[in-house]
Structure formats: C-alpha cells, structure tokens
Amino acid sequence: MTLEEVEEEIPLSFALAPREDHLPLTPEQERVYDKVVKSLGTFVPFLLHGVTGSGKTELYFQWGKLCLEQGKGLLVLIPEISLTPQYIRRFTARFGQEVAVLHSGLTARERLQEWLRIREGRARVVLGTRSALFAPMDGLGLIVVDEEHDTSFKQEESPRYNARDLAVVRAQMEGCPVVLASATPSLESYYNALQGRYTLLELRERIGGTLPSVEIVDMTQEKGLFSRTFFESLKRALEAGGQALVLLNRRGYAPFxxxxxxxxxxxxxxxxxxxxxxxxxxxxxxxxxxxxxxxxxxxxxxxxxxxVLGVGIQRVEEELKSLFPDLKVARMDRDALSGRKAHWEVLQALEEREVDLLLGTQMVAKGHHYPAISFVGVVLADVGLHLPDFRAAERTFQLLTQVVGRAGRGGQGQAVIQTYMPSHPAVVYAARQDFLGFVEEELERRKALGYPPFSHMARVLFTGTRKEKVEEAAWKIAEDLRQGAKGVEILGPASAPLARLKNRFRWHLILRGQSRKRLLALLATLPQRVGSVKVQIDMDPYGVL
Structure with missing residues (x-):
C-alpha cells in the first residue's frame, strides 16, 4: 500500500457518535476550569483530585474546545485499551474527526494512518495509551493524564519509562500545562502537590448521583463464595431493574x-x-x-x-449463572476477550442493556461510566494485599475505590466488599471513599520505612539460565556497589519473589537514597552483563516480583 492510499482511508476513529454540546459546569467545575485556562501557554503541572463521577471528563472536553479555538492541540492519555471504546465515542461526539487514536492494539496500517493525520494537523485531539505520549503534535495546548495513578502507564520492558512522569517533562518542553487526574492519585503525585511542586485542584462532589453506600463483609464468618449480604443486595438491584458489576482480580477458574x-x-x-x-x-x-x-x-x-483450590473469575461466572439462571452475564478479562472488537462489543451490550451484569478483573474498575449500574460487588478484596510489594495497600485501596465508584452514577448505588481482612486500612478507607484518610496513614507508614515518596528507589534485576551464575553475579555487583554507595542504601541481593520465569533464574537488588542524582550516578557504573547474566535497571520500579 502506498502512502497516498493510507492517507485516503477513513480515519480509525470512524465510529463517530452523534455530535453533543458541552454541558454546563457546576460552580466547583468552573473554579477548576478557570485555574487551568489561566495557565494556558505556560508550563504548570496540576494534580486534579476528583471523586468518581465528579465530571473530570467534561472538563477535558471544555479545555480541549478552548485549545482548538486557539489553534492548539489536546493530548489525553488513558491507561487501558479497554477504556478506548467509550472514550472514542465521547470524544468524537464533541470533536468529530479532529480525534486520532493511538494504542498498541492498532494494526501497522492503522497506526500509520493516525500518525499521518496527527503529523499533518488533520487531527488535533489525540487520545491514547502510554505510547501516545510520543505523538507528533505541533503546538500542544494541554496534556491530560487520566487515571494518573494507574500502573499501566509504566512500561516494564526496555526502554522503561512512566508515561505520567514523561507527560510532565513533555509539557515543560512544550510550554503548556499538564493535568494529572484521578479519584485516587498516586502517593507520589499527591505528595508532590503537598510539597508545592504540583498545583492541587479538587472536585469533591459527584454529579448526577451520589457516592454509593458501601458495606464490608467479613468472610471469616461466612460460608461459600457469596455472603448473604452480597447475594441479597445483588438480587434487589437486579429486581429493581438496575445493572450490576462484579469484580474479582484473578483470571481462570482456580489459581492451582x-x-x-x-x-x-x-x-x-x-x-x-x-x-x-x-x-x-x-x-x-x-x-x-x-x-x-x-x-x-x-x-x-x-x-x-x-x-482445584481457590477461586478465579470463571468460577464466579459459573456460580452467578447457577444462582441466577436467567441472568445475562458478560465477562471482561484477557481470556474472555478475543478479537479486536471484543471490548467494543461487551461495553456496547452493557450500555444498550443487553447485559444485566458485567463480571471482570481490574479492567472493569477503570473509568467506565454507566449510570444504570446500581450495584458493585467485590468477591475478594484481599487478592493483592499479600504481595511482597510496599505499594500493595495503595493499589488495593485504588482498585476498590475505583470499582465502588462505578455504582450510583444515575441514582442511589450500593457496593459490597467481601474480605478476610475487614479492618485493613486499604479496605476500610476504600469503603468510606476516604482518600485523604488513607493517604495520611499510608504516608506515615512509608516515611517510617523510608519508602517513596520519601526516598528514591531503583531495582537491579539479574537473570540467566544458570542459577549459580545469576547468584554469583548478584553478589559481585552488590559488593562493587557498596564500595561507592555513599548516601545510598543497598538491600540484598536476594532471590526475586518470582525466582524463575521463562527458564531464566532471577535475583535482584533494591537501592534507596535521598539524592536521585547520586543514585543515578551509582547505577550508571553498572554493566549490562556479567558474563552470561543479564543486568537490568528499573528506576522507580512499580513491581518487585
């Protein structure tokens, strides 16, 4: 295919929704809108903390409209491909064929097609996942990172980067504001706001509904997969004509x-x-x-x-269909979604009320807006709490808060969180929808333990096919680093929690320090290999498994 033929094709964002007018802003939204508008043309990093359903997306639209009127572009980053169907529909309803879409699910032809539209200025609103950060846009007016807390913005393969952090860097290079937005901001971003590095904006009121009532169920006092509270609440919501969303962040039928x-x-x-x-x-x-x-x-x-022991999402689906034989269930996880249009089809069926209940892993918790969902159930809140990761509590709090926030957007909603740890702060604060309470307690814990955001951190991972060589390399590098590690704490080496992946043995080191410059200088001395052992550096790691 020639370049000219690609340019003549219909743009990828062809599923244009009927055009919509901008909605009137609430006084709270207007205050946030005005602060960002006053910064257009200059670099100002904002952190927008808005409760679920507070109208953050409407602000993106109205900022984008002003950017286009000024001859500038709008770049919006979202964390998951699963969010793109609804986002594309909503953005094209406002901006028509000004919208281009970039994410890893595109074919090479589609990617080139969208890239050309952006480069030539035919699409000035770019929507995409982390790789969209590198879109060839001239004259950027504003960058928005939606769900900025999401770990999907961190690329774990080389080159490793966090699109959220690079969005701030690109905004500085372009001389434009950047808005990092979330109902559950990352502790690093919120701490930056507390320190005055970012300007904090807040939306505390939900629009068109109320925050759902949430009940915690102690599963140590229950038998079976679903508690009576869970079952009765789900039944009432369905009988009242509502839709339901059920979360279990574990694939398969059983874990082993x-x-x-x-x-x-x-x-x-x-x-x-x-x-x-x-x-x-x-x-x-x-x-x-x-x-x-x-x-x-x-x-x-x-x-x-x-x-089989334990429970996975396929078993939950089986149990739900057994309890509610006439229930129309759609499942949303990597195993259930096959084909490039699978996300579209599931979410469209949900919107058109062809589905009574959406069951899924963490992808159902992010950013979706379906006002008919009146009940949210979390089958097991503890799935990620026991991981050997200092961010485990933060991630659990974010996931629970986000998924609970899908309920009650069109009226009164209810959520039930089942857990074997009902007094854990991540569970308690998520049930209260109390971000500030969680942040205060978690920051105190992080400070006491010396973890980010109170230090800078890096991980050095050693991998190889011979176990003894990997261990030997890890100890050698650790000793070399300690000789020049002034002001840097070196933890390890130790076998990684996942000690072998894809027939490669794994050891790692954790480095922490107050000076980022000093930490980077120390890491710069590391070789890429020690004999047959590969040495990988991950600055600001999001996972240590």
Missing part, C-alpha cells in the same frame, strides 16, 4: 490444582509458579510464559486425587 494426599501443586516447568486451572476448555495455564497442559486427575508423585 493440588494433590489432596501429598499437597503438591502442579507447577509450570518454565517458571517458579503454579499453573492456573481454566475450566472452558479444561486446561492448566501459566500466565507468564504461556505454557499450557491438560489437567491431571491423579498426582504424578503419589497418585492421590487432584483438586
């Missing part, structure tokens, strides 16, 4: 298959992890390397009976 006699679990031959059992079709899968095999009826070590 275990022998009832000797206790051995079926593990991946390539990774140090158990295989996840999927029911339809029956298969054991590794979600890291892709290995899959048929389930076992008998233990290969002692011939005992194999049993």
């Amino acid at each position: 298959l275990m022998c009832s006699a000797c206790g051995e679990a079926v593990r991946c031959p390539n990774c140090d992890i158990t295989l996840t059992f999927h029911r339809d079709p029956p298969v054991l899968k590794c979600h890291y390397c892709g290995h899959h095999q048929s389930p076992l009826d008998r233990c290969p070590w002692c011939q005992g009976e194999m049993r």
Whole structure:
C-alpha cells in the first residue's frame, strides 16, 4: 500500500457518535476550569483530585474546545485499551474527526494512518495509551493524564519509562500545562502537590448521583463464595431493574490444582509458579510464559486425587449463572476477550442493556461510566494485599475505590466488599471513599520505612539460565556497589519473589537514597552483563516480583 492510499482511508476513529454540546459546569467545575485556562501557554503541572463521577471528563472536553479555538492541540492519555471504546465515542461526539487514536492494539496500517493525520494537523485531539505520549503534535495546548495513578502507564520492558512522569517533562518542553487526574492519585503525585511542586485542584462532589453506600463483609464468618449480604443486595438491584458489576482480580477458574494426599501443586516447568486451572476448555495455564497442559486427575508423585483450590473469575461466572439462571452475564478479562472488537462489543451490550451484569478483573474498575449500574460487588478484596510489594495497600485501596465508584452514577448505588481482612486500612478507607484518610496513614507508614515518596528507589534485576551464575553475579555487583554507595542504601541481593520465569533464574537488588542524582550516578557504573547474566535497571520500579 502506498502512502497516498493510507492517507485516503477513513480515519480509525470512524465510529463517530452523534455530535453533543458541552454541558454546563457546576460552580466547583468552573473554579477548576478557570485555574487551568489561566495557565494556558505556560508550563504548570496540576494534580486534579476528583471523586468518581465528579465530571473530570467534561472538563477535558471544555479545555480541549478552548485549545482548538486557539489553534492548539489536546493530548489525553488513558491507561487501558479497554477504556478506548467509550472514550472514542465521547470524544468524537464533541470533536468529530479532529480525534486520532493511538494504542498498541492498532494494526501497522492503522497506526500509520493516525500518525499521518496527527503529523499533518488533520487531527488535533489525540487520545491514547502510554505510547501516545510520543505523538507528533505541533503546538500542544494541554496534556491530560487520566487515571494518573494507574500502573499501566509504566512500561516494564526496555526502554522503561512512566508515561505520567514523561507527560510532565513533555509539557515543560512544550510550554503548556499538564493535568494529572484521578479519584485516587498516586502517593507520589499527591505528595508532590503537598510539597508545592504540583498545583492541587479538587472536585469533591459527584454529579448526577451520589457516592454509593458501601458495606464490608467479613468472610471469616461466612460460608461459600457469596455472603448473604452480597447475594441479597445483588438480587434487589437486579429486581429493581438496575445493572450490576462484579469484580474479582484473578483470571481462570482456580489459581492451582493440588494433590489432596501429598499437597503438591502442579507447577509450570518454565517458571517458579503454579499453573492456573481454566475450566472452558479444561486446561492448566501459566500466565507468564504461556505454557499450557491438560489437567491431571491423579498426582504424578503419589497418585492421590487432584483438586482445584481457590477461586478465579470463571468460577464466579459459573456460580452467578447457577444462582441466577436467567441472568445475562458478560465477562471482561484477557481470556474472555478475543478479537479486536471484543471490548467494543461487551461495553456496547452493557450500555444498550443487553447485559444485566458485567463480571471482570481490574479492567472493569477503570473509568467506565454507566449510570444504570446500581450495584458493585467485590468477591475478594484481599487478592493483592499479600504481595511482597510496599505499594500493595495503595493499589488495593485504588482498585476498590475505583470499582465502588462505578455504582450510583444515575441514582442511589450500593457496593459490597467481601474480605478476610475487614479492618485493613486499604479496605476500610476504600469503603468510606476516604482518600485523604488513607493517604495520611499510608504516608506515615512509608516515611517510617523510608519508602517513596520519601526516598528514591531503583531495582537491579539479574537473570540467566544458570542459577549459580545469576547468584554469583548478584553478589559481585552488590559488593562493587557498596564500595561507592555513599548516601545510598543497598538491600540484598536476594532471590526475586518470582525466582524463575521463562527458564531464566532471577535475583535482584533494591537501592534507596535521598539524592536521585547520586543514585543515578551509582547505577550508571553498572554493566549490562556479567558474563552470561543479564543486568537490568528499573528506576522507580512499580513491581518487585
């Protein structure tokens, strides 16, 4: 295909929604709107903390309208491809074919097509995931990072970067304001606002509805997958004609298959992890390397009976359909969504009331706006709380707050959070929708332990096919670093929590320090390899598994 043929094709954002007028702003929105408008043409980093349903997206539209009137462009970053269908529809309803879309799900032809429209100035509103940050836009008027707290903005493969942080850098280069927005800002961003590095903007009132009432259920006092509170609340919402959203952030039918006699679990031959059992079709899968095999009826070590243990989203779907035979359920996770239009189809069915209940992993918690959802249920809030990660509580709080916030946007909503840790701060503050309370307590904990945002942090990961060589390299580098580590604390080395992935053994070091400059200078001395062992550096890591 020639360049001319690509240029003549219909733009990717072809599913143009009927044009919509801008909505009147509330007094609270107007105050936020005016502060950003006054900064247009200069670099000012803003942190917009707005409760779920407070009208943040409407502000993006109105700022974008003003940017276009001034001959400038608007760049909006969103965390997940799953959010793009609704965002595309809403943005094209306001800006028509001025909208271009960039994300990793595009074909090479579509990516080139959109890239050309942006470069030539035919699309001045760019919407996309983290890679859209590099869109060839001239004359940027404003950058918005929606759901700025989301870990999807961090690219874990080389080159590693956080699109949220680079958005601030690009805004500074372009001489324009940048708005980082979320109902649950990251602690780093909120701390920057408290320190005066960012200008804090707040939206505390929900528009067109009220924040849902939330009930915590202690599952140590319950039997079965769903508590009576969960079941009765869901039933009432459905009987009243509402829709429901149910979250379990765990793929598959069960997290592992275990022998009832000797206790051995079926593990991946390539990774140090158990295989996840999927029911339809029956298969054991590794979600890291892709290995899959048929389930076992008998233990290969002692011939005992194999049993599935734990709960995954497929089992939740099975239970819901058993309890509510006539319920129209749609599932949204990586395994259920096949095909490039799958996200569109599921969300469109939800909007058109062809679906009664949307069941999903964390992707259902982010940014979706469906006013008919009156009930949100969290099957197990504890899934991420026990990970060996200092951000585990923050991520759990954010996920719970975000998913609870999907309820009650068109009226009164209710949410039920099932947990085995009902007194955990992440659960308690999420149920209260109390961001400030959580932040105050979590910042105190981080400060006491010396974790970001009170220090700078880096991870050095060592990987190789020979376990002893990896360990040897990790200890050698650790000793070398300690000789010049003035003002930098070095933790480790130690075997990584995921000690082997894709047949490569893994060890790591954690470096912490008050001076970012000093930490970077120390990291710059590291080699890329020690013999056959690969050395990888991750500054400001979002994961330490």
